[in-house]
Amino acid sequence: MFVLVNxxxxxxxxxxxxxxxxxxxxxxxxxxxxxxxxxIARGTYDDCVVHPNDRIDIVHPTVGG
Amino acid sequence: MERQAIQDELILYGRxxxxxxxxxxxxxxxxxxxxxxxxxxxxxxxxxxxxHQMSGAKESGASFWNLLRETKRPLLPNTAGCLSAHExxxxxxxxxxxxxxxxxxxxxIADEVSLxxxxxxxxxxxxxxVKLGFHVxxxxxxxxxxxxxxxxxGCEVLMPWAAPIGTGQGPxxxxxxRELRQRAPQVPLIVDAGIGLPSHxxxxxEWGFDGVLVNTAVSRSLDxxxxxxxxxxxxxxxxxxxxxxxMIEQQVAAPSTPQISRPFxxxxxxxxxxxxxxxxxxxxxx
Numbered sequence: 001m002f003v004l005v006n007x008x009x010x011x012x013x014x015x016x017x018x019x020x021x022x023x024x025x026x027x028x029x030x031x032x033x034x035x036x037x038x039x040i041a042r043g044t045y046d047d048c049v050v051h052p053n054d055r056i057d058i059v060h061p062t063v064g065g
Numbered sequence: 066m067e068r069q070a071i072q073d074e075l076i077l078y079g080r081x082x083x084x085x086x087x088x089x090x091x092x093x094x095x096x097x098x099x100x101x102x103x104x105x106x107x108x109x110x111x112x113x114x115x116x117h118q119m120s121g122a123k124e125s126g127a128s129f130w131n132l133l134r135e136t137k138r139p140l141l142p143n144t145a146g147c148l149s150a151h152e153x154x155x156x157x158x159x160x161x162x163x164x165x166x167x168x169x170x171x172x173x174i175a176d177e178v179s180l181x182x183x184x185x186x187x188x189x190x191x192x193x194x195v196k197l198g199f200h201v202x203x204x205x206x207x208x209x210x211x212x213x214x215x216x217x218x219g220c221e222v223l224m225p226w227a228a229p230i231g232t233g234q235g236p237x238x239x240x241x242x243r244e245l246r247q248r249a250p251q252v253p254l255i256v257d258a259g260i261g262l263p264s265h266x267x268x269x270x271e272w273g274f275d276g277v278l279v280n281t282a283v284s285r286s287l288d289x290x291x292x293x294x295x296x297x298x299x300x301x302x303x304x305x306x307x308x309x310x311x312m313i314e315q316q317v318a319a320p321s322t323p324q325i326s327r328p329f330x331x332x333x334x335x336x337x338x339x340x341x342x343x344x345x346x347x348x349x350x351x
Binding site for chain 2: 006007028029034037041059060061062063065
């Protein structure tokens with residue numbers, strides 16, 4: 001079973017939480033996360049369950065005007 | 066001098082800034098050029114954004130984050146690239162967590178050619194973001210009704226465009242911009258987008274705008290560091306001119322040098338070729 005992380009398939013971890021997924025993906029800090037186009041606050045990753053085919057967006061600071 | 070500077074601070078949502086220049090961080094050739102441009106421009110705020118990680122990109126991720134931290138400048142995250150209110154609200158929430166600020170430069174784009182702001186999406190997103198406790202600085206057009214709706218939604222600062230993003234055309238609709246300034250005298254107005262030259266920045270500051278945001282005009286110039294300094298100087302010059310109160314434009318010439326007790330005084334009307342009462346073709350009539 002897979003989820004989409006930044007548009008690419010990624011294996012869904014057994015525990016099925018967003019926290020577990022992020023530990024597996026290990027994105028460089030700092031980052032922020034959206035699940036299925038909804039913002040997920042950092043303190044709630046452990047409580048957030050991820051399902052197959054969910055879309056996870058992990059974003060980082062970048063330049064902007 | 067110091068007292069005067071304190072009195073003329075830019076105040077955005079209760080935060081005080083001595084500079085009236087906001088600087089974008091995009092499209093610089095290298096992080097070091099960006100860092101030097103920031104140092105000489107001394108901007109009030111730096112605009113930043115969010116993106117998926119791009120492997121090897123110098124302008125995102127940890128290296129950019131470290132650069133931002135080293136500058137110690139306040140940050141203004143944007144919602145660039147958002148095409149709906151929902152996207153903008155989501156992006157604003159992610160930006161708040163990432164950059165640890167309630168400030169957000171709200172962008173909702175409606176037209177991919179002109180990158181013109183979406184007035185309907187802006188108002189919808191602004192209402193939601195204000196409810197969520199954001200301090201919203203919407204990038205908008207100079208349209209008065211839109212600006213009023215944004216103020217009604219709780220925006221205490223507006224960022225009207227001068228011209229489409231990245232064009233460098235300067236103020237395309239000076240009359241509407243000046244009318245906006247007159248109709249919202251108490252609202253901080255930062256001119257954003259389309260500024261190409263320091264003279265453009267100086268011009269809008271002379272009109273009484275509270276600040277200017279520039280990015281491409283600096284980053285894509287041949288010498289961004291020199292241009293950053295030029296913009297900082299022009300913003301200061303325009304602000305000083307506004308505070309000084311420009312003279313009223315006159316329709317006829319008026320001698321600046323006193324006419325009383327002129328040396329070698331003569332009656333102008335008696336000079337050869339200078340006739341007051343009987344003008345002729347080819348003669349100068351003062």
